[in-house]
Amino acid sequence: MLAETRYEHIILNDARVPVIAGTTMKVVELVLAQAAYGWSAEELSGQFPYLTLGQIYSALAYYWDHQEDLDADIEGRVRKVDRIRKSIPVSSLAKRLKGKGLV
Helix, strand or coil, rough: CCEEECCEEECCCCCCCCCCCCCCCHHHHHHHHHHHHHHCCCHHHHCCCCHHHHHHHHHHHHHHHHHHHHHHHHHHHHHHHHHHHCCCCCCCCHHHHCCCCCC
16 A cells, blocks of 8 residues: 655655655655766756656755655665675676786
């Protein structure tokens, strides 16, 4: 069951994660793209042409109004990725590339 929010273009999915309505894009995914590349809303629109400016601004507003919770979610996702990376053995190819200073 999806839950509506007071943000026109943002819904909470079954896991209570805010996503852009009509898409599978999580608000944190858009925010991370903006943070990583320094894109404006208009530039985000060019990178994600299936999103309207209204959806983008709504997602950004939702983020700024819920920044503490969403930043904690992002940090949790980063920690999970780090745990997964550490649990995967290094391949022989990766070892050879690292030995040659290529990675």
